[in-house]
Amino acid sequence: MxxxxxxxxxxxxxxxxxxxxxxxxxxxxxxxxxxxxxxxxxxxxxxxxxxxxxxxxxxxxxxxxxxxxxxxxxxxxxxxxxxxxxxxxxxxxxxxxKLKIEHSPKITSKTRIIAAIIGGILFGFGASLGRGCTSGSALTGMVSLSVAGFVATAVIFGTGYVLAYFVRKLWI
Amino acid sequence: MGPLTELGILNHEGGILMAFIIGIAFGFILEQAGFSSTRKLAGVFYGYDFVVIKVFFTAAITGATGLVLMNYFEVIDLKLIYVNRFFPPSAIVGAAIMGAGFIIGGFCPGTSVCAAAIGKIDAMAFIGGILLGIIIFAETFPLFKGFFTANPKGNMKITEVLGIKDGLFVLFFILIALGAFATVHFIQKKVKKVEY
Incomplete structure (x- = not known):
């Protein structure tokens, strides 16, 4: 198949x-x-x-x-x-x-799990402070043309790009 | 005419049932698009896979165009639609923390649920992290209360700030999205492929 x-x-x-x-x-x-x-x-x-x-x-x-x-x-x-x-x-x-831990071949499963937990903590805290996450604040916020939606989208992705270089070993 | 729950056509329980069905459709499409894979999601930050930009902005312009058209044809009353409240300090700092969470953890809350559904153990760890983050926020809330509610701007729309009509803004939004799609196609061709 x-x-x-x-x-x-x-x-x-x-x-x-x-x-x-x-x-x-x-x-x-x-x-x-x-x-x-x-x-x-x-x-x-x-x-x-x-x-x-x-x-x-x-x-x-x-x-x-x-x-x-x-x-x-x-x-x-x-x-x-x-x-x-x-x-x-x-x-x-x-x-x-399939039960699996997906990660870059350059890191171990353990590193991936630790990074996932840290990322989750940051996202949980950030979404509480920012009144919603990528779905509720950024995407839905842009559809309703709210300023909050455009600001959330720009800052979430902008911060991701700024930090991407420093954590590149996790992904590439 | 909609929204149905606002006009009493759909009661609270009906709205909750509809939310479940909408969730099924949303989760299905997230998974179909490949948002259950962090390696695919992270591609947006390294230029090897721009699926996030393509899906996210197509969804945003489709939704925004749809709302304007539905309002024009009187299928929905745009004035009854919920517009997110805007508190600049907490919105900006919160989003920056989320951006850090995204690049370190590889998911956002919605995609982590979708990935956990197909058995990704790292997604389950991410969800555990989300709960911890919420607990930390909840228990330390008195420290942030002032910051959280500082400088309230209310349900502020971008078209009110710019002083233009919704339809005109949506037109600009579509043009910007099309420009972004063309740009990422160009970048993706130049960037070395990553196997995953």
Whole structure:
């Protein structure tokens, strides 16, 4: 059988579909797509059930619970569960379902995992401070022509380019 | 006329169900485009694969054009659409931290979920990192509260700042994106291929 696992959709066609998906989201729910907000919702609900006193005394959790009384029944948590399902379906169709650590041959799996955790911490913190990540702030923000969206896109990619040289061993 | 949840045509539960379906479509397309591979995503920063620029900006101009057209044909009321709030200091510093996370970790939150779905262990580690980052932010929030809410600009649109019509701005946006696509095609031809 021909190996489909390296076959990807034409990027412009994929982008066109992604644009239509964001439009559908705006049409149905007035908001676009987002990912980081789901993790926030999940964590707040964990704190609320494990340490309710802390959740109601800390300004961050209390503020979040005030605007989202049921953090797990939020739009973004369901959206990210959908992303998990959609990614799995596509991976299954393309023969890409495989447990593995993908990394450049120049680094070890251990280095890759450490870099992934550090990157995740920075992204989680940055998205909290910046009110959304690449999906919710940058991409959706540009579709709605918000200044926040264009600033987020320029600064995320700009910082990536500035730092790329220093961490090139991780990738090339 | 939309948005449906705003006009009471779709209730809260219906909106959440729709979000799940939108998520499935979004995850499917992210994976189809190759966003489940960090080696492909990182290509944008080293010039060997510009799939990120092509998908991201095609999606942005398709969405922006669609909203303007839907508003014109009265399919959607643009005034009811959520426009992200803008707080310049926290937005800029937050995005810079995200940029560092992107080049070090290779994913952003959405792509990491998509990659974890097909079994990438490094993506699962990245998701663990996201949770840690959120916990650190949540627990240290009192230190940043002032900075987080400094200089609020509200739901500011770029066309209000520039004083031009949405349609005209979208036209410029499309032209800039087309210019970017041509530029990255040129660069990609010049850069040494990376096998992955």
């Amino acid at each position: 021909k190996d489909r696992s390296k076959k990807y959709m034409n990027p412009y066609l994929a982008g066109f579909f992604m644009g239509l998906i964001i439009l559908a989201s705006f049409y149905l729910t007035r908001e676009g797509v987002g990912a980081s907000g789901a993790f926030k919702g999940i964590w707040v609900s964990v704190v609320e059930s494990v340490a309710p006193a802390h959740a109601h005394n800390s300004p961050f959790y209390a503020g979040y619970l005030k605007s989202h009384p049921h953090p797990l029944q939020s739009r973004l948590v369901l959206l990210v569960l959908g992303v998990l399902a959609g990614g799995f379906i596509s991976g299954a169709l393309m023969g890409r379902l």
